[in-house]
Amino acid sequence: MPFFLTDRDSTITERMDDPSCDTVKLFNTYKQFWWINRFLSKWDRIYKNEIRPILKNQNGTASLLDIGFGGGDIPIQLDRLAKKDGFKLQITAIEADKRSLDFADKLDTPSNIHFENILSTEILRQQKKFDLVISNHVIHHLDNETLQKICKEAEQLATQKVIFNDLKRSDWAYLFFFIFSKLLFWNSFVSEDGLISLKRSYTFKELSAIAPKGWTVKKLFPFRLVLSYDH
Numbered sequence: 001m002p003f004f005l006t007d008r009d010s011t012i013t014e015r016m017d018d019p020s021c022d023t024v025k026l027f028n029t030y031k032q033f034w035w036i037n038r039f040l041s042k043w044d045r046i047y048k049n050e051i052r053p054i055l056k057n058q059n060g061t062a063s064l065l066d067i068g069f070g071g072g073d074i075p076i077q078l079d080r081l082a083k084k085d086g087f088k089l090q091i092t093a094i095e096a097d098k099r100s101l102d103f104a105d106k107l108d109t110p111s112n113i114h115f116e117n118i119l120s121t122e123i124l125r126q127q128k129k130f131d132l133v134i135s136n137h138v139i140h141h142l143d144n145e146t147l148q149k150i151c152k153e154a155e156q157l158a159t160q161k162v163i164f165n166d167l168k169r170s171d172w173a174y175l176f177f178f179i180f181s182k183l184l185f186w187n188s189f190v191s192e193d194g195l196i197s198l199k200r201s202y203t204f205k206e207l208s209a210i211a212p213k214g215w216t217v218k219k220l221f222p223f224r225l226v227l228s229y230d231h
Contacts, residue, residue, distance in 0.1 A: 002171045002203065010143060010200055014193040017141075021189070023099070028188035030071030030103045036190065037073055041136055041165060042220055047081045050228070054131060054160050055087040062089055062131040065157060067120050067150070068138040069093035072104040075113050092130070094118050120153045133158040139166040139227060140201040144210050151212045155229055162229040165220070167201035173223035174198045201225075 016026050037043065055062050066075050075093045082089045091113045095101060101117040133154045139147060154162040167173070174195060181191035207225055208217045218226045
């Protein structure tokens, strides 16, 4: 349990969520997400333990929906991991912020990854289904009501598994990020917004208390929480 960050602060907002924020800094933030997520978000471990077994059971193919793709790095990372194992993921990545799509459109993206500026609610209306539904760093943006809504939609969109990966609020995480982010990440919102994200994030106990029925919360080192649902 945090000592200094005792209470979740849902009143503060990240600079990159401001529609009028500096576009250069925003796109630099997206670029720097690649390094942060590669080393801290542990999608390589999640892929190995949660996604690869499904691919093995389905003759090496699966469909995946990424809700809130941000800089687009997670779909590309998962695609590379799957291809390394000789598997294929058909990935749809969606994002409410049009600026993310503007950034992702400039990426060198394989044809099996499709980026869209659309909400999960609309995907559900289209009656689409995916083997896997994932998100990265989305939960801490949500209030309880919206979290319940997104979880319900994800349950209906997924046929196998839902994996929502996010930060765990921690004094140590805040201290380490405060020190190293200012040294490593320049001309972006990474340092400032990262600290805000940690203040907005949940503890294991908090997220477990509001997790919908049938969902589980697990800790993932370092300073991660994974909210998941299995059909």
